[in-house]
Amino acid sequence: MTAPPTTKGVRTTLAEATQLLSTVTDTARLDAELLMAHALGISRQELLLRHLDVSVPATFEPLLQRRLAHEPIAYITGIRAFWTIELQVGPGALIPRPDSETLIETAIDYFDERAPMRILDLGTGPGTLLLAALDQWPEAHGLGVDASEPALGYARSNADRLGMGHRAELRLGDWTRGLDGRQFDLILANPPYIGTHEPLPAEVRDHEPASALFAGPDGLDDYRRIIPALPDLLAPGGAAMLEIGWTQAKAVSALGLQSGLLPAVHCDLGGRPRVVLLT
Template identity: 40%
Template structure:
């Protein structure tokens, strides 16, 4: 794939400045060449971000001239997008649930699939009672913050092994008025050893090391520590399902996200550890995505 030079974007002059429509047209041309099938949307999102306006505003004012400084900032963003960098990292943010979360190269970009885990969790958490909840491998804080936003009475501990990811999660939490999340760094249950939970949630790494997907699309730019988990992809799920048993109250529930083809394997892990009420939910594409079991 050849990458077109973004210097093709002309610099505006007093005599011949570029309008929003012209700039977007050129940007779309460059991004289409880079094989992104979302070139129009990407170009609009990046320009709207730099102008601090909405995409609707861009469509309303196509003839407005764009300042030289904005074009100077637009060019490197287009170059990074041409190389395949995820749009969420270029914008520095991603929507999840009802929230807007800061994301960086230290955090996984939260996926819509993970909202299924949030829905499943909310269907069990009472609105009035104070449940003790853990979100293991919180990344940007997506799951913990979504639960906190819907269940202010819950007490949530969010953990991650990555100090850099945890710092972003804490920054995200500080942007919202939630006072019911505590953040702790460490591997899986290590920072919360002495505690018992009504509910444990996790979207752990679950891609098999060596899986071709790790070299494709957005995933190439995300931290490997958030993605891959041993030769089968099940190492972390196995650890979490095994170690959650003594940390759950009687009747407590563990809900995990997993790969679309890991439903059978994950249910077997729950069975081996004598969980009851084991079940799996399918995502919007009909794929097995979230499984749970209850501590007997």
């Protein structure tokens, strides 16, 4: 049986929740609104337009307590918007970040009026980059590889829900191992790039999978494995887009040059180096 709603209104509760959440997040008001919309089973837009004066459902308070304990919003609501799609996410899968959209933007600029027909997403997680790219280029097919079966479970579910199951192959694997042939027009990767001892916010450190975050003392271990394999995987005229930490552009570019690839650095909306394009 569902618990009855409280008598307190949404508008008042959002103000109180925002004050509480300000101690754990820089997006306190947004978080409060997303939690309330989830509790009500509606969109945030609908909440703000039509439901600020309704009663608060009893399900809101447990959601708020989870967020106050630093659990990520995406894990609480089970969804995260990315590019033009919405992805189901949860424990065991890296949460898509807006910064990663720079990879898709860079790919669009590179291919211009062409369309990549064969796409590879290394470390696909819940299908983030692969499914965003397939949505961008409806005629394309792609392969997503990840070492995490739980993450691939989300990716398969997302591909089916978005109607892309017939265009997206999802495979358990170890980066490029077992892949060969010059077959991919576009290679996307958001590998772990955080140094082992770098500090992270509690909601990231305590909840998201460490295997998707950390890559050795300097954060470059996985680039050292991925980049040397790229020349044998790229089709003629193809390109690889690698997400980087904002201090890693020079080091990752150097790894590309060592493998005979030409690097170009692209910045995110905040002006920070975010993508190394390799051709």
